[in-house]
Amino acid sequence: MSARLQAIYLVRCDARSIEERARAIAVEQSVEMPVSAITDDFVRAEIVGRVETIAEKESNVFEVRISLAAETVGRDPGQFLNMLFGNTSLHEDVVLADVTVPKELIEAFGGPRHGLDALRRRVGAPARALTASPLKPQGLPAARLAQVAQDFARAGIDYIKDDHGLADQSYSPFAARIEAVAGALRSLEQAGGRGARYVPSLSGDLDTMRAQIGLAADAGVDAVMIAPMIAGFATMQRLVREHPAIAFFAHPAMAGAARIAPPLMIGKLFRLMGADAVIFPNHGGRFGYSAETCRALARAALAEEGGLRPCVPVPAGGMTTDRVREMLDFYGPDVMLLIGGALLEAGERLVAATSAFVAEVHGYRRG
């Protein structure tokens, strides 16, 4: 008997039809053909998805647990997603709610290579919450973005990330941006200032991203950001494997709102693929995630799971310094707070506004 994945789907369906519907999903996510026409014993016994349990969660919404043979995935991150939700993503009335991944696959994918403790160590902050700010807006030349980075660093920000819209555009090519931003942060540090870590955003295909990581590493940068749902899980895993000294921040672009539950997609799967930190829209900001979703997402990122390192939750998306206390009460200290627009709005007073954010985080005491 080989290991099996357990996938949990939420299915909108009437009670009379749910058993048939559950079997149809199990077939769709495995052999994709009438089971009656399968004569091979191994395929019938092992490969056909099995409906393990069905439970009504609310009126006409059922939790269906289906197990799938781990052999169907091999060790391919793309095929992993394909087996969990490939064709069923085409059904509007099914949500992929959770997955239990067998030990073999957890070990094969490996999760964060650095994680919470390493990201804290890198900035000399062993216990408190971490801080981050983004370089924006896109359209500025590299030199202007470097000035913004210096201001954030002067104010004591731990991690300075590219806005996820920064790619390799003509107005601020990746190579020029690395040189300008990493150079600006280095000269600040050499002048006795506090070092801040730059997290540039990767774009393009696997080869382009490899070259970008090479440029970043040459400039002394040891973390990058990637959007797993744009780059592809397989691209991300390959980069994580090939660059063990680099930390990876995952961005939720194209991760959707609801069809794969955000705690699973961003908290659990991005972490499994190797994300050391996961950025997500905090409740009460520009996006519609609920407080409950955000709490579950942060827990999934940090939870003990098969020996994986904890991944840092990074709530973001319209946050303000006013909310720091409430956010730290909510998430606890194992978090990185990311504030962007609200600081940039301060204009000339960017350093002061950012310093206030940093002071609020550093000065926080629970209770």
Next chain:
Amino acid sequence: MSARLQAIYLVRCDARSIEERARAIAVEQSVEMPVSAITDDFVRAEIVGRVETIAEKESNVFEVRISLAAETVGRDPGQFLNMLFGNTSLHEDVVLADVTVPKELIEAFGGPRHGLDALRRRVGAPARALTASPLKPQGLPAARLAQVAQDFARAGIDYIKDDHGLADQSYSPFAARIEAVAGALRSLEQAGGRGARYVPSLSGDLDTMRAQIGLAADAGVDAVMIAPMIAGFATMQRLVREHPAIAFFAHPAMAGAARIAPPLMIGKLFRLMGADAVIFPNHGGRFGYSAETCRALARAALAEEGGLRPCVPVPAGGMTTDRVREMLDFYGPDVMLLIGGALLEAGERLVAATSAFVAEVHGYRRG
């Protein structure tokens, strides 16, 4: 003035709030920060997304047209998707309905390298609808799948594709499958039978897929299948560029049901990325796409657009020979009909059942 993308969103919103909501989407999809805090003239004039029109489509559903500078994309397929829907995909109440792509970007991405005419020429069928069948179920060894392929070929199927669940699993590794299936089809052809074209499914990361295409080409295979939403647009574009002799079939796994309208996602964007044929769930089968959605999708795949070659629509997902006439009435002859499970159900009589499907397509006369 540089070229601009026009993105059309459908937004669920009350009439009082729609103007503000539209502006928020335009900002989210471009500079992602308060516009009041942007001092740079170029960024304000060109880079900030512009709300071009707002029109109420039905009660509390608005069509919002937003233009974005093409410079924000560069020539990066991943960044293209990111600019169109990256963060806005996180909002449950917004659908990306359509996109008008400027000529420069259409030329940069290039669309199908082969398209409808070439796929017809390859199988000597200059005018009629094409036929296809899938190798399944996964779990069978390569030799058994090769027998199924021979049966389909004997019955006169044009294109024989891997089931999208076939990856590089231990029970049927990609290399063994290529050797067995391509070998079986070749020996049939050498024995005087009709040649059928094999379309193996790619999996893994860019390097793995490159190696798979190499193995396929060595075995005389000239078409492959890829799932663009799993592999990533950038991975697909790179492969299309690097392998001009290979035709690409796109599979809709992970393409979702509704948040990006299927005619846009599968018909227009997959084609733009280089798909020569696009597989999608036909109405009235196992999936919920409407007839109207399917018609719009097929039209988008075939429509004149900036000189792109027409891409073959491949309706599938629970089709039967009974429906051939109705499907050809509906789609016309510029289509490839894909039937799988309904033929495999015939068991021992697979060749006969498949021959009936092929005869129905070949014998079809409109009217």
